[in-house]
Amino acid sequence: MKILLIGYGKMGKTIEQTALAKGHEIIGRIDHDNAHELKNYTSDNTDVAIEFTHPESAFGNISYCLVHGIPVVSGSTGWLDKFEEAVALCLKKNGAFFYASNYSVGVNLFFHFNEYIASKMQAYKAYDVSIKEVHHLQKVDKPSGTGITAAEGVLSSYTNLEGWVADNPEEKSKLNITSEREPDVVGTHIVTYASEVDKIELGHIAHSRTGFAEGAVMAAEWLKDREGVYGMKDMLNL
Structure with a gap:
């Protein structure tokens, strides 16, 4: 081509x-x-x-x-x-x-599994869901597009949440996406379900472009x- x-x-x-x-x-x-x-x-x-x-x-x-x-x-x-x-x-x-x-094929499998897990976890109200994304220092937009897509996958099941919010974990009515920028990070995305007794995480870490x-x-x-x-x-x- x-x-x-x-x-x-x-x-x-x-x-x-x-x-x-x-x-x-x-x-x-x-x-x-x-x-x-x-x-x-x-x-x-x-x-x-x-x-x-x-x-x-x-x-x-x-x-x-x-x-x-x-x-x-x-x-x-x-x-x-x-x-x-x-x-x-x-x-x-x-x-x-x-x-x-x-x-990334791996990231899109991550998206697929993310939607499935959210559809199951939404029934367990003891778990609070959040997302963290980490990228290199040159990454302009916050949150990343991948982080937003992951959030949309969660929100498709968590209809009680009023969309997502950037870097504001105190806003309990919305899904928080925390963004971090560090040297030499290609891309990391982690969805966390945390309760008082345990934590469940689904993540994807890219090693190269x-x-x-x-x-x-x-x-x-x-x-x-x-x-x-x-x-x-x-x-x-x-």
Whole structure:
């Protein structure tokens, strides 16, 4: 496949290595220094775009791809207030859009198990549920997109909670997500159920970005020649 990389930071570079190892061609690398060059790419020269950028640029990049017929795989977080606009644009243009807050196969299994455990634990009122996420110092958004997705999985069963809250464990009516930023941490997410007598935890700890990159390239391969809006549940049949 001819892949356009939109975002060429640590994640973009890891995706490039993974894609090349699988025999794909990287036809362009768009970053903040050459963002104006995005206009050079259309469905005529691009099979799929993989977009990992910042909250302020993600929606514009995704919109460009959808308007110009380029299937787009996005892993950018912090922009989801405009997600429904992207979905509507994709459907209007008969485009292809794949979004995940985290492309690790392991993380998406974690999401799946998280929903199942929450569906069982909600009956046991002695346990208070909370989430902690830890990332590297360069991680801009708090909580992480993965942390929010984990929270949404819990909230699908905990209908007594009024959504989630960031770093405020005293707000008992909401699910608290604690965010920590430390050097050289790829990504850690832990869902905790704590009572006075014991504690149950479900966690995922990433050791490298390779798993994210492999999942993103897998999504690009899967999305090619499809139409519609998809996520990891669709691809992994979860």
